[in-house]
Every structure is written in structure tokens, then in C-alpha cells.
Amino acid sequence: MKTVAYYRGCLASLSAKELDTSTRALAPKVGLELVDLETVTCCGAGDIHEAEPDYYLHLNARILAYAEATGSDTLMTVCNVCTLNLRQANFMLSNDDVLRERVNANLESVGAPPYSGGVDVRHLLWLIAEGDGYELLKQAAHKGLKGLRVAPFYGCQILRPSRLLGFEDPDRPWSLEAIIEACGGEPVDYPAKIKCCGFPIIQAREETALGELIQPIEQAIERGADAMVTPCPLCHLSLDAWQSKLEASTGRHFALPILHLSQLIGVAAGIEESELKFKRHVVSVKPVVEKLSV
Amino acid sequence: MTEAAVHTEPQTLEVALKVWRYDSRTGERELVRYEVEAPDWVTLLDVLDIIKDRVDGTLAYRKSCRMMICGSCGMRMDGAAVLACRTRMKEIVEAGHVPVISAMGNLPIVKDLVVDMEPFWSKVRAMKPWLQSGYEEPPEHEWRASQEQMNVIHKEALCIMCGCCVSECNSMESDPEFLGPAALAKGMRFVGDPRERNQVERLNAYNEEHGIWDCTRCYFCNERCPKGVDPRDAIAKLGAESIKHGIDHDMGAKHAKWFVTSAKTTGWLRETELVPKTQGVVSAIKQTKFAMGLLRHGKVPLPFPPHVAEEVDEARALYNVVKQQGRDGALGHVQGERALARIDHPDDAGAHGGQGYRDSPDITPGEPPVQRDIGEDPHGQQTR
Ligand code: SF4
Ligand code: SF4
């Protein structure tokens, strides 16, 4: 078992609770022991980074400091945006002693622990796409996906900027495909799998965002996908909840089930519906469940 | 170097490329395969030169400097925008790969690999890329801008206007009128210039409909830029400067500010209130039918009781401490740039606080340059 500090982020605590429950159910099966962080806040989701960059740095330093205080060397994320925000702050703090000292003095002045730079921020995807995690995953996914055709959707902030993420080639990623295969599914390839889902501007610029969202949905359906999987709950929200809006703007009906990474593996690993919580999705996951139960 | 070393024949490569040819007059498109022999040091641009010289003189592409300075040779290799003169072929050939070369995206193609740059230039021109100074003439000597002041726009000033960032901008694909990464980075280059006097006017203009809040944070621009400009980060600087100057009428700005409010009040995003806080109550009500659909699936968490992080008073106190230290606006971004640069240049002197210069945290972008007497300058510049 590898012990990791678990950073849920906002979405998995709120509208994407199914991501949290399925991640918790999956973790022991892939060799991860999760230590909860109760005192941390939102990472700022890129918005605080943009509006109040110094506050962004401090909030993320505080999260890293509490993660370090658990004694684990790894902070596990389940969201692309959390991953980028925390990794970026981590690089800033670890590579600049003067900056870190000022931030630490501020943290201590409000009663938070200081951060010494000893934590690596890793997304769940990276922990199970290779090494021991991957071997355990292959054993755990014994129920299999029976050849289900799954479109991997990476989203942006787990790939780019690659100097801050760096797990895989941002133009030719392979990790989701490897996991789909390990679960007995068939990965569906399509160009928009590395593009944007539109989420960051879906409220402020809905039309522009929908013009982005339609690309992966349309391409995955054209290539015969039964479902789509994503490592990011913000991509999930946009792909799942806003999919119906594509109908209003194009006159065409789309109904592509969107799964969180931990749900896809969860199905293959025989995790109960009570943990996967498919009923919380807007686009029905029933066709997938039916296809797998025959 | 000995005579013999100079005349050593280089190893040669058999380079194969597939090029999307295109004729805008007829609309004809064709993927053409070329194979040429070339020295092993060739770049993609050298290979195109050899093809044009020996195989097919009708192939069209742009070039000038051949050394990553002029920004003429932007094109796509396997769908990703690159400078042809910066892209070495040896590894690609040795891997047995035959890359597909095509024109950049988001710009109309004139012929083969040549795009019409007019939409690019018109957006750059819309940024008014010149100083609007208005400060007084220096009474005796010249004005000096300190290194710390120039650090604010150091990265933005590196742009060579190649368009590689624009080629893959996801927001621009969806909204062609979006000012886009190159133009907005240019905007920051002037907003942050210590000699500039019209920051607020500029920020207001860049906050309009197709401005900074159109950016979907896909980070393709940072990934593709061959010069380390990091246009997405320049846009974040403009966002931070706008908020600092109270320019927050856009829904994008309101959205960003709501995250700050959430973090310091409950610690977590107050998701339910995000839509009315971003779009205003009237538009939010128009969205009610959509929202009710989400509610059925638990996608709209009820606001009461609010989800409050333990020890949230720490996050709130932290906000007050940070605000007192005055690293608002672009400065909050600039302070992290040195550390991030060390990812690519780990041997940089001063990586751990020793040698090398440090960004002074106390410079506000746009602060006027100080006038210094030349006589006091330790480096004693004598010319006037
Ligand atoms: S920002 Fe970078 S990619 Fe964009 S035009 Fe300038 S140099 Fe080229
Ligand atoms: S991050 Fe913004 S400006 Fe850069 S390519 Fe994406 S949408 Fe365009």
C-alpha cells in the first residue's frame, strides 16, 4: 500500500460527489491508502490564480503544507485543474527560497504549518497508468469491460503546459488508453481528445464554450464510442451536464455517457452502484450498464 | 579547427515528408510525399528548401532569417505548430517517422504552407502596440527603467509574431474574433511597460467582448510558443491588473472574483451561487430550466448548510495578510516566473537564493521610471 494525501478539490466535494465515492472505493484495490485533508480549501481553479495571484500562491502553499504534515511524499489529485494549480505553486515554492520564506512566514502568522517543498503532486491517473499501480489495476479489473468502446478525453490541464505537468507527451498521450485496455475495453482514437471542453468559459462565454465542447462529443460518436472517460470533474461537468445544450444549438441529439476515470475502472473492478452513483449523471449511463451486464 | 575538420563530409539522411498542398483559387488540396537526401543537421526548413530547389519549385512556404528571429516560418508538423527553422529532422528520421506538414490553423491559407497573416496583424494593431507615454520629458538626463521594472514584461517582449500560438488557440477556433494569445501578450507588453501612461484605457479595451475573458485556458499557446512568451500567463497578468484596477464588469471577471470570495468565506467554491454571481440574477433565472435539470441529478448542491472547510478562518486571515503586502495585479504572477524558469534552466545561478538578481517585489507595473543622475551611475555611462 502506498499512503497518499488525498486532495478532493471542490467538485468532488460538491456536484461531483460520485467522483469522491468511486475514488475511495477504488483506492485500496489499486494499492492506495488515502489520508484525508480536512482543513484545506479550494485551489482557486485557475480563477484565483488569474484574479489574485499572490493569494492563489498562499492558498496552494497551505494545501501543500497540510499534505506534507501527513508525512506522505505524495499529494494525490483527481482533477486536472487542481493538478496544474498545485503543481505550478509547488514549482514556484520549491525553486525559490526567498519566495517560499515569505509565504511560510505568512502561513505561520495565521497558524498554518510552513511548507518545506517535500511533496509531489500526482493525479490518480498517473499513479495507476504505470508501475505497481498499473499491475494492481490489471488484477483488480477482473470483471472487464467486455470490449466496450471507450473514448478517452484528457482535457487540457493534465497535459499542458507540459513543463509543469510532464507525465506524458501532450500531443500523443497514452495513459487513458493503457487503462481502458487494462480494463478490457477498446480505446477509440479521435483528434479532439487533447482539446478543450470549454468549461472555464462555459458561464461567461457559453457559445464559444459550446463550440469547443461539441468537437470531442461529435468525433467520439462518429467513431463509434459507447462512452467517454475523463480524468477531470470539470470536463465531466461540461461534457455531461452541458451536452443537452448542444442539441439546442445544433438541432441534433447527443447522448454519450461520460464516466469519471474512477467510475470506469470501478465498473471493471466490480464496485457497487452505490459507490459509482451513475444516477447523478445527466446523460444516462444505462446503455453502458446494460451492455456490460449481458 | 584543422583544414580536415572543416571539410569532413556530414552524414546524410533520407528524409521523407508528406506535405498538404493547397491552392486557394481552385480549392484543391492534396497530400504529396517527398523524399530527399540531406545532411544530418538539417531542419525542416532546410528540407523544404531542398525540395523546392531540386524536386518541386512550386512548393510555397515563408522564410527569412533561418534562425528563429523573424517569425516567418510557422507551420504545422503532425498537427502541432512549429518554427520550421527550429525543428531538427535527425531524430524524426531515425525514428522512421514520416511527418505530415501543413499550414498553421486559425488563419486562411493562401497557398500550400503560406497563410494570410492579415487577421493576425489586425488583432495586434487593435492592441495599439506603441507607447502612449505622456510623461514629461526628462529635465536633464535620460529616464532609466530598472531591471526589476523590465522583468514585468521580459517574457512578453520576446515575441517574434510567428503565430504558432494562434494556430492552435481553442477559443479562437470557436470565436474567430477573439483577440487571441499573441495580441494579448502584446497588450501586456505595453500595460506593463514602465513608460506607459494609459494602462486603464488599455485594460478597459482588452476587457471587451472578444478580449481576455474569452480565453478558455487550454494552454496550447504556452505549449507551442517557441520563444517562451507564455501568452496564457500574459493574459492572467492582464486579468489580475484588471481586477486590481476595479475593471470587473465582464462575466469572466465576476466569475474569477467569486472564487476569491468563496475561498475566504467557506474555503470551498460556493457553487450554487456561482451562476447568479457571474451572469447576474436575471440571466440566471433564464437558465432555470437547465438548472432544474441539473438539480434532479444533484449537480446543483443546495447552498444550505454551506460546505465550510475546517479552520477556514486561516484562509480568511491569510487573505488579509496577503492583501497588506501589496503583490496585487501582474506582480503576483511575475514573482513566480524566476522559479518556473528554473524548470528549464536548473543550473541558473541563484536557484537557491544565492547568486543572481532577484525580482524586487516592490515594483508596480507601470510605475514611472526613476530619473537618475548619470554621474551617480556606478557603471558610468558617459554618452548622452
Ligand atoms: S507569443 Fe510566441 S507563438 Fe505567439 S506569436 Fe509570439 S513568439 Fe509566436
Ligand atoms: S490558453 Fe487561451 S489564449 Fe492560449 S491558446 Fe488557449 S484559449 Fe487561446
Ligand code: FES
Ligand atoms: S525563418 Fe525566421 S523564424 Fe524561421
